[in-house]
Amino acid sequence: MFEIHSLRIGELYIPQGGKLHRDPVHVWLVTDGENHILVDSGMADIKRIEEMLKVTGWGGGHDALRAKLAEHGLAADDISHVVLTHMHFDHADNTDLFPNATVVVQKSELFHAIDPTPSHRPYFKGHIMAELLSRKRPKGLQLEDGDFELLDGFRVLHVPSHTPGMQVPVVTTARGRAALVSDLGDHYKYWFPADARATDKPTRYLGDTFMAGPIRSESERDWIAAMQRVVDNSDIVVPAHDFRIPMHMPTDWWAIPDSTEGDLCFTEPQPSDPVSF
Numbered sequence: 001m002f003e004i005h006s007l008r009i010g011e012l013y014i015p016q017g018g019k020l021h022r023d024p025v026h027v028w029l030v031t032d033g034e035n036h037i038l039v040d041s042g043m044a045d046i047k048r049i050e051e052m053l054k055v056t057g058w059g060g061g062h063d064a065l066r067a068k069l070a071e072h073g074l075a076a077d078d079i080s081h082v083v084l085t086h087m088h089f090d091h092a093d094n095t096d097l098f099p100n101a102t103v104v105v106q107k108s109e110l111f112h113a114i115d116p117t118p119s120h121r122p123y124f125k126g127h128i129m130a131e132l133l134s135r136k137r138p139k140g141l142q143l144e145d146g147d148f149e150l151l152d153g154f155r156v157l158h159v160p161s162h163t164p165g166m167q168v169p170v171v172t173t174a175r176g177r178a179a180l181v182s183d184l185g186d187h188y189k190y191w192f193p194a195d196a197r198a199t200d201k202p203t204r205y206l207g208d209t210f211m212a213g214p215i216r217s218e219s220e221r222d223w224i225a226a227m228q229r230v231v232d233n234s235d236i237v238v239p240a241h242d243f244r245i246p247m248h249m250p251t252d253w254w255a256i257p258d259s260t261e262g263d264l265c266f267t268e269p270q271p272s273d274p275v276s277f
């Protein structure tokens, strides 16, 4: 049985229609007390993000990750595996902090990072690829080709959608199976598009289905099928960039949030927000 901690390591402020869309950036610590696994490794320090992408925010980088792990009494060397849901810059940076861990990625994701769908070009960064390729094989880098089981109770589904090598860990806890869906529907609105608890713009005609996200490598139908496969194989989904996700599972446990309150993505960044770690 595993416990899952959602580590909020920073935020991105993404300009969208004259406003700033706030995306919290999460990394997940999955632990059974003996094995400590990270799902995703987050983004670089916000200063580097600003230089690379002209996007503001706070946090990120080694300091943020170290600080969050320390809250759980862990150091980077305690992490055995880093499972990357995909290789976009806000999910797969900082792997150099874990030289002794095994980084686990789909083979198809590595190839896509080298030759991305054109609209994905800004999201893959050379230094992230270079770090992965510099790792000792097979101990430092484990390439997968489809679904697999990392450990008993830690299953990974290969679900091409947002990227060709997208993979979703499904983790068994005392309450049930939590799917860490990352950017396969990175907000609850994509999973419950007709439900007023999930979105302030419920779309009635999507009542029996899901909504695909805007950044895709596959067709809308393939994306929806991927979401269906995750739902068929899990009890709750945990999206990557929603403010309302459970921060500790199974203590916090919900399939859908109570309301759109707490969804801060269109609120103004606050002066009280941290600037860095």
Ligand SMILES: [Zn+2]
Pocket (backbone or CB within 6 Å): 086, 088, 091, 162, 183
């Ligand atoms: Zn992404």
